[in-house]
Amino acid sequence: MSTIVECKKLCLRRCMLALVYSIGVQYLLLGFFLFFINFQVLHPLRWISDTISLLFSFYTWFSIIPLIGAVVLYSILLGKSFLAVKRYYPTRFQWLIYTAPRKVLFFILHLLVGYLTTWLYANYWHVDYRNMICDCFGTKCINSRYLFLTCVGLFAACLHFTKENLRTDPELEFPIIQELMLVRIRSLLYRTLYNSLLRSFTPTICFGLVYWLLGGILNRYFAGILAIDVDESTLTFFSIAANVRLIFYAWILAAQILSNMHLMQHFFAIHLSEEVTFVIERKPVLCGVGVEEITLVDALSSSLVPVVQNLAAHDLYNLSNNKGDPRRKEIFALSVPGAHPYNWNQLSAQCLSLINAFTEELTTALKKISTVKSTPLFASIKPTTATEAAEKILLRQYNETYGIRRMMTEPSIENTTTTKQMSPACKRVHEQVEKLKKQFDQALRTTFRTIPGLYYMFGEPEGAKTAYLLSNSDTILWVVQGLAGICAASLTEDKYGVVQVTLPQVIKSLLTLKTELDKLNNVNLNGKKMDRNFITLKNGIKRSLYNICTVFRDYLRELVESTEDLRKLQCYVHYVET
Template sequence: MPSYSKSRFIKFCGIFTSQNILMGILHITIGGLLAGLHLSIKGRKYRFLMSECSVIYGTCLMEEHYFLLLSGFWSGLYFFLKTSIFHIKYLKFPIISSSKLFRFKAGISSLLPSLMAQCIWPTLYYLIGYYFLGPYCCSTILFLASAQLESEPLSNIPSLLNLSLIFQLWLYQLIFILAIDSMYLMFEIYLTEWVSFDFKQSSVFNIDESGMTLPEILSIDKVPIMQHLGYLDLVTITQKDKARRSVLFTLSQPGGHPYNWNCVVEKCTSLIKKFSDDLNACIKPQEPKLSLCAPSSTITDISVFQKQYIYHMRNLIKEEIPICTEQSDMKKDVDSELYIQKFIKTKWNNFLTYLLSKRLIAYIFGEIEGGKVCHILFNGQTVIWAADAISSLAVLSLNEDSYGIAQKDLSLIINTLLTLKQILDKLQRTNLMTKKQYGDDKFIKQIFHSLRAAAKRSLYRIVTNFEIYIGDLELETTTIEQLHSFLAYRE
């Protein structure tokens, strides 16, 4: 999971990690290698960087080759900064499962038109940059290689407006980004492929414990790709795998417990609850917690009372409690130290508040409004699958659950989904979703609307199938009143 960056300064510092530096070096190197390999198979003045001069004596620099070779390094740097630094990487799972070949063809056909337009901007930036910085770079190369120029330099407007040169420059940008995006597309196709996981056969006759089971996969939050694949498999079970659903609705032994069902429901509901609590903490400011300590006077009274009746007999002589001067002096010292600490902390907080009142400082070092919400929503895909899975399994249990094990958790499922729906509605009423926070703002809004649709869809699925049993469920009065809007189809 990508780490949460509280401010823009922390996000900027997070760029300079060893992984990002290595990836940047690799991007720049690959961009230069791709341009160099394509130039090596061309003829005339594009094939070699240095060649013998035809008019004057000595070695001359082929500036067209140098111009295009340098553009390869530029393309690596540009697309690394654009796609790897300022964008959060995520894997898009297909809505409808299909073959890998079909997904690759569809991905490439959708990539090409957008990439052709994207390559126009780095081409223009490189032409502008070469116009201003080209003479200095070229003179440095000539000095280091003891070479000279035989033709007019390219760092002027008529030479840079050569259509053939501009087309080759644009083509090299396109080749590089197409190679990189094709690699990412292949990774995405293979990593998001559906994988079938087994349930745990809780039986005394089953001694094979090799491999990870589906409930174990659902709890691996430190490896998000594994958790995503687990919830994808769970949704697939609810859609088209009746044989594995029968294992889910089976007891461990005759008269035993539904271990598989209990584990799956626990993982799904705890995931949705954690997601709802995290979102709610971002929307609603946390209230100050009440102190659990009793007042000092009460504690003193209790200690005196216990002192008087320590032997469970009434003391006829009133014992005077001596006031220890050393303890009182120590208490005064502690109070003075706490006062000094509180004073320093207050002054420091006032100083930080004053600094953050300045717009520029607040923009760089202040907390990004809505940034935490966007960070939480990036993990919304598993919540969508969890809501769809447990609601579908609850509905399917009407016909397939011969033991009635799913009915005991129906009220828990309804309350969990209803809480998620209410928090998403509360978030919709705020202005957090209207502000642009990331370069992937479109994905954030898409996953948010998908979450709202999944919560409503799941509740409608349960309510419409259990309509005649709503009154028999162990639900609170407020919950039943909230479900009436779904029964009347007003949501």
């Protein structure tokens, strides 16, 4: 239990740091907005000084509090989504039932952040755009310009929700080349601020056309609620298209909201995916009290905190590639006292447990795919050795000498006491009932599939479980390659030969997983002939087997007992496996 608590503490610290960055970016985006709004080309120094003084004024700090509160709520839900244990939903109906509350909450928080951002920025717009109600022709009218900008803010929030959170959940992405966190954040800021201006221009123009068509209905609705008039002159196409300031405000506002939502989500992804160097064994301190550290084995076994498990698998992969890491010596070291390879035994047992569990789930999922052939990929005929052939010849000569004939296998006698002989009439009735039963079952299946939307919502797509396993196979990929890399390095670094005891089990597990993946060569997953996750995992296992076979090519006959497995490994030794 203490290991799970320490793992959650690690994630909590990172989530708090991501929250601080998310709050800080609110001031940064507001500063950019004020920089554009207070543009004065003839007085650049006054332009900069007014923007800075307005940004750090007490009024601004007080006005931004509601938006920060919404950001905190959104960050809490975002952090829980990143840390949640992934679950497989067989049908779309189950996915809808279990994810609908979280999706609705995400949508509400998107709208809240979009509205509060618009409300905050409205305080710094031109006086004609700040209030919901304005003066027109000596009476009170609904301010269509303010309503237009408010709808733009809500539309931008809905646009981000539709693209990023409607069908998918937030996921961590580990970069191929690990950079410093500040470098990643800086590049993220530059890329986001630039791309948001480009990507928000077209949606803003499209929304302006939709508002020109439906804006009159919306204005009359709010005017009826507030019991005021509607200024029809501000709802024409020319009044919207010719209002450069309105289009500029809408464009900047949409870009700010899209940038804000994108940055908050990626701040969590960057902080949670930052590399961690786990210890191999806990170091004792004074008074015999152990330091509260997370070992690599404990992190790999923390399935309830998948973020830490992914970090541990990535750390194992980096450890196998870094020859100068002193932790490699700790893996091959023996315990004092006792001289037992505890570190390697625990690490290899945990890695093999993850690999074998994934293989079992994949095997079970493959049985539900009709296109996967049940015949083995390789011939299961065991070649006869010279010793066995000589024994058969001697046995046959002995039998011929003493006149011993081969005993014929007698047919099995059925138990007549339990199975009664049916009459021809009963047999025909029984066959007819079985036929009707099969026809009724087939009719139900056909009806279930032909009714529009029924199978789509309540039926499990073929290969969905396999596609789910492959899409979440990053941890297995890193574990496989990390374990294979350590095994390959053990030939020169393992002074006590602790790895060679477990090496046959490692080879067997990798071959078994490779065999199961080979069954998917001609299977379409998610409508794609070749799934990217499948290709990545299969190539990772092939690299691992090539790595082991290249190093231990002269010792494979002593390590592997099965002739079939040895024949497969020879393909990797001679580099002919495809």
